[in-house]
Amino acid sequence: MTHNLFNTRQSFTTGNGSEGTFYSLPQLEKEGLGAISRLPVSIRIVLESVLRNFDGGKKVSEANVRALAGWQAESERSEEIPFVVARVILQDFTGVPLLVDLAAMRSAVQRMGKDPGVIEPLVPVDLVIDHSVQVDYAGSEASYQRNMEMEFKRNDQRYRFLKWGTQAFNGFGVVPPGIGIVHQVNLEYLARGVFEREGVYFPDSLVGTDSHTTMINGVGIVGWGVGGIEAEAGMLGQPV
Amino acid sequence: MNLTGELPQGATATDLVLRITEMLRKANVVGKFVEFYGEGTAALNATDRATIANMAPEYGATMGFFGTDEKTLEYFANTGRPQEQIDTIRNYYKAQGLFGIPAEGDVDYSTSFDLDLTTVGAAVAGPKRPQDRIELSQLDDRFIELFTKSAADGGYGKQAEDLEKRYPVIMGDTSATVVGGGEQSQKSAPESIHDTTSPDNTNVSTEVEMMNNRPTPDRVEVSHHETETVNTTIGSGDVLIAAITSCTNTSNPAVMIAAGIVAKKAFEKGMKVPPYVKTSLAPGSRVVTEYLERTGLQPYLNEIGFNLVGYGCTTCIGNSGPLDAAIEEEVVEHDIIAASVLSGNRNFEARVHQNVKANFLMSPPLVVAYALAGTVVKDVYLHPIGVDRDGNDVFLKDIWASLDEVKELLEAAFDPETYKRMYSEFAEKNPLWNGIESSVGQIYEWDPASTYIQEPPFFENFSMATGSFSDITGARALAIFGDSVTTDHISPAGAIKANSPAGKYLQELGVAPEDFNSYGSRRGNDRVMLRGTFANVRIKNTMVTPTEGGYTKHQPDGEEMTIYDAAMQYQAENMRLVIFGGKEYGTGSSRDWAAKGTSLMGVSAVIVESFERIHRSNLVGMGVLPLQFKEGQSSMSLGLDGTEVFDLMGLESGDVRPRQDVTLRVRRSDGSSFDAALTLRIDTPIEIEYYKNGGILPYVLRQLIA
Structure with missing residues (x-):
């Protein structure tokens, strides 16, 4: 939903010189919502998400925007902040149930005689298979290949399913085994810095189903580890 | 957290993050956003920042955040992101007034801590918690101290003379089925006393991840015809596992190149890693192998045993695999307090490997150094870590990588084209993955015989009619x-018990208890997980x-x-x-x-x-x-x-x-x-x-x- 709460819908020049739309945090300060420019950077990035996802109160209300914009360094806070993330990352252990649920939704839609293709994650999801390889063999040239063979033998049932996932969805990527560790792949490849959706630009942000998801904080991206159901909410465009 | 100054010679990003972890655990930042600012922060490059951000769960924070600045964009450029995207990022953050690392006084934080980077020295952390930092020169003393301390005081409750005892083993002599990896029994699950913090003031989530978000170790059949037998001895304090592992550090080319340089110098002197040390290298990306090959360092790592074992979490999550069967037998029989050295982010007792009790986190070059030393009971500043081919003493300083030596090779790690190549069409390049026969199309063909993946009943009687409260x-x-x-x-x-509802169900389906695997591995099967619900012993x-x-x-x-x-x-x-x-x-x-x-x-x-x-x-x-x-x-x-x-x-x-x-x-x-x-x-x-x-x-x- 397009809104212009506090006249924050503004434009900036993108990398190719064209005009891009964004929800302006400095404008919130001009409108008197608080000393935004003195807020911690990480809180301002969360605030941008709250502001942009304002929908009149169903998921995000004006009160949510005001509360976070008026964040005080010294005061106690206990209210929930409805944070909608730009994307989700998963690893193979925690990520399987999310793909299972998406697959089950597809099956349900098919049973209803409707187009299962409408079932897609609402934000991009990437699952990196990194948790299954074990160091069964070490210290020789053959170690890498032998460990991977053990891994594939052991995980046949799960990998068959995950491989289906690689081709079934536009918005659900699977990085196969033997490529890397999710947080490093996130740094080197998945992270985008800034996202664009329907002409609106906004900061990259994420939740991941692994505690060390925070690694991406090193390159200016807000994100942390969550449980499977919060990640599922994030994947379905719901606040976490 | 306000960082000032810069890291001195001999200190790495790993040393820095261990220092920060120690400081912030004491400061109790559990559940908080931690943000780094100040000139010292601005001077850190993005990979060092990522190492620090990685360990936020270890210091307890929800995040360990760094803003976007030119260093961030430099990293994006070096890793092959398009220039147009980078310019968009810069322009966007500038338009938001968010570009750059805040200087002191720019932002109102709830509380603040200062760290002068010039005071950071080489260190490790352990043996049971990531926040227990030990100056490198103190590691031997600390191990000796804990060796005899009672378990109640965090020690190992051994007699001082046990430290001198060595036990002969013939490696590769036993035909056996060996299992490895960290402890997974349900009874050992850490308790949460406040939110996700344990009574030991560690993060329960990361420990539970080491139990549940990993497979139950594979059983590996070893026959003694397969390898040559080696006679050696083992004792407490010996390094049985030396692992260059974990995204925490393998994402940081500076420490990976340093590890390669240490390996090169050691090889050139003819040094050898003792046979009882299980050495491994598992980077978090294939780019690491590319630059270690390009800089010519990988062959030296191979020579001393740090061959590639996989691209994945491995030892860092407890997937350390088995030790030699004879070694394991001696460790258990004589209650040897063995050590692991790893470049990971956590080290809870018995989670890295069920029979390795003392686990030390350290930078990749130190992992190589301690593999060479073969023991943690040695002051690596005062005493030689090994001998060269002529039997002359070799000290750590003789093989250490200087900042200049690292810098010289660092450029090789940031070739945008390599990143682009490594992250294109990667799925097609793995024949094992290509060989998997899988269902195609929009709908998954559920396999009724699978004990890992089943269609959950969440949408069984689904209709378009919204329900209501009643x-x-x-x-x-x-x-x-x-x-x-x-x-x-x-x-x-963790582990599924044989007499639990889930265990009985799996056995009915013909799955033997040794093939149960962890609850975590069966999350895709609601029938197992439902039977596990409220089944905790x-x-x-x-x-x-x-x-x-x-x-x-x-x-x-x-x-x-x-x-x-x-x-x-x-x-x-x-x-x-x-x-x-x-x-x-x-x-x-x-x-x-x-x-x-x-x-x-x-x-x-x-x-x-x-x-x-x-x-x-x-x-x-x-x-x-x-x-x-x-x-x-x-x-x-x-x-x-x-x-x-x-x-x-x-x-x-x-x-x-x-x-x-x-x-x-x-x-x-x-x-x-x-x-x-x-x-x-x-x-x-x-x-x-x-x-x-x-x-x-x-x-x-x-x-x-x-």
């Missing part, structure tokens, strides 16, 4: 719990006191059975169910199947004195009503024993509001009854919608196909 009448208590029921009580992590249901574990009484007959069996019987009887709990219900690390399992058991409502924040929200997300007793009331104060029948009233009206009152009517078996007021812990308008729809999944599904 009163719940005639419900039974499935269980009545006390305080501090954790997510681990509700949905246990430590859960206490007051309806069956003094019995512990996942048992209850089916009512009204009072027959004792597993909670799973009772739930299934009630489902067959069309009986509504409620769960009672005490304070902080659902505390501990977030566990998806805690709420999913509760829902699939047929539980309509969970009534407690207080909820942990996320579990409450998860219950609503799965269509289960969270309800809270009024202050001062509890299942105990109401005298509930599980023989009662319960009604929940006040939900019938059209406009159920967040946090409204609900009436609990308790009907006793003697015919008497009374009412108690509860608070509906549906907290937000969107949660009202989730609940009416039966949870988040059906809510979104209806929106998508509407």
Whole structure:
């Protein structure tokens, strides 16, 4: 939903010189919502998400925007902040149930005689298979290949399913085994810095189903580890 | 956190993050956003920042955040991101007034800590917690001190003379089935005392991840014809595992190149790693192999045993694999306090490997150095870490990588074209992956024979009609719990017990107990996970006191059975169910199947004195009503024993509001009854919608196909 709460819908020049739309945090300060420019950077990035996802109160209300914009360094806070993330990352252990649920939704839609293709994650999801390889063999040239063979033998049932996932969805990527560790792949490849959706630009942000998801904080991206159901909410465009 | 100055010669990003972890754990930043600022922060490059951000769970913070600046963009450019995207990022953050690392005084923080980077020195952390930093020169002293200290004081309770004892082993001599990896038994799961913090002041989530988010180790058949036998001796303090592992460090080319340089110098001097050290290199990206090859360092790493073993989490999550069978036998028989050295981010006792008790986190070059030394009981500044081919002493300084030597090779690690190449068409390049036969198309062909992946029943009777709130009448208590029921009580992590409902079910399907694998690996099979729900051996249901574990009484007959069996019987009887709990219900690390399992058991409502924040929200997300007793009331104060029948009233009206009152009517078996007021812990308008729809999944599904 397009809104212009506090006249924050503004434009900036993108990398190719064209005009891009964004929800302006400095404008919130001009409108008197608080000393935004003195807020911690990480809180301002969360605030941008709250502001942009304002929908009149169903998921995000004006009160949510005001509360976070008026964040005080010294005061106690206990209210929930409805944070909608730009994307989700998963690893193979925690990520399987999310793909299972998406697959089950597809099956349900098919049973209803409707187009299962409408079932897609609402934000991009990437699952990196990194948790299954074990160091069964070490210290020789053959170690890498032998460990991977053990891994594939052991995980046949799960990998068959995950491989289906690689081709079934536009918005659900699977990085196969033997490529890397999710947080490093996130740094080197998945992270985008800034996202664009329907002409609106906004900061990259994420939740991941692994505690060390925070690694991406090193390159200016807000994100942390969550449980499977919060990640599922994030994947379905719901606040976490 | 205000960083000033810069790292001195000899100190790495790993040393820095261990220092920060120590500082911030003491400062108690649990559940907080930590943000780094100041000139020292601005001078750090992005990979060093990422190392620091990685360990936020170890220092307890929700985040360890660094803003976007030119260093960030430089990293994006070096790793092959398009220039146009980089310019968009710069322009966007500038338009938001968010570009650059804040200088001191720019931002109002709740609290602040200072760290002068010039004071950071080489260090390790361990042997049981990531925040227990030890200056490198102190490692031997610290190990000796802990060796004889009692277990209650965090030591190993050994006699001083045991440290001198060495035991002969013939490696490769035994034909055996060996298993490796970290401890996974349910009984060893850490407790959560406050949110996700354990009594030891460590992060429960990261420890549970090392139990549950990994496979139960493979059994590897070893025959002694396969390898040559080697005669050696082992003793306490010996390094049995030396692993260059974990994204924490393998993402940082500076420390990986340093490790390669140390290996090169060691090889050139003819140094050897003792045979009992299991050495491994598992980078978090194939780019690492590219630059280690390009700089010519990988062959030296190979020469001393740090061959590539895989691209994945490996030792860092407890997938360390088996030790030599003869070594393992001696370690167990003589209770040898063996050590691991790893460039990971956590080191809980027995989680890296079940029989390796002392685990030290350190930078990759130090992992190589300690592999060469073969022991942690050595002052690597004062004493030689080994000998060269002529038998002359070699000291750490003789093989250490200087900052200049690292810098010289660093450019090779940042070739944008390499990153682009490594991250294109990667799926096609793995023949094993290509060889997997899998279903194609939009719909998954569920395999009824799979014990890992099954279609969950969340959408079994799905229709487009949104449900509504209604009163719940005639419900039974499935269980009545006390305080501090954790997510681990509700949905246990780690190993599946053979006599548990899940274990019996797997055996019925022909899965032998040694092939059970962990609960975590079977998360894609609701039938296993449902049977695991409330099956923790430590859960206490007051309806069956003094019995512990996942048992209850089916009512009204009072027959004792597993909670799973009772739930299934009630489902067959069309009986509504409620769960009672005490304070902080659902505390501990977030566990998806805690709420999913509760829902699939047929539980309509969970009534407690207080909820942990996320579990409450998860219950609503799965269509289960969270309800809270009024202050001062509890299942105990109401005298509930599980023989009662319960009604929940006040939900019938059209406009159920967040946090409204609900009436609990308790009907006793003697015919008497009374009412108690509860608070509906549906907290937000969107949660009202989730609940009416039966949870988040059906809510979104209806929106998508509407």
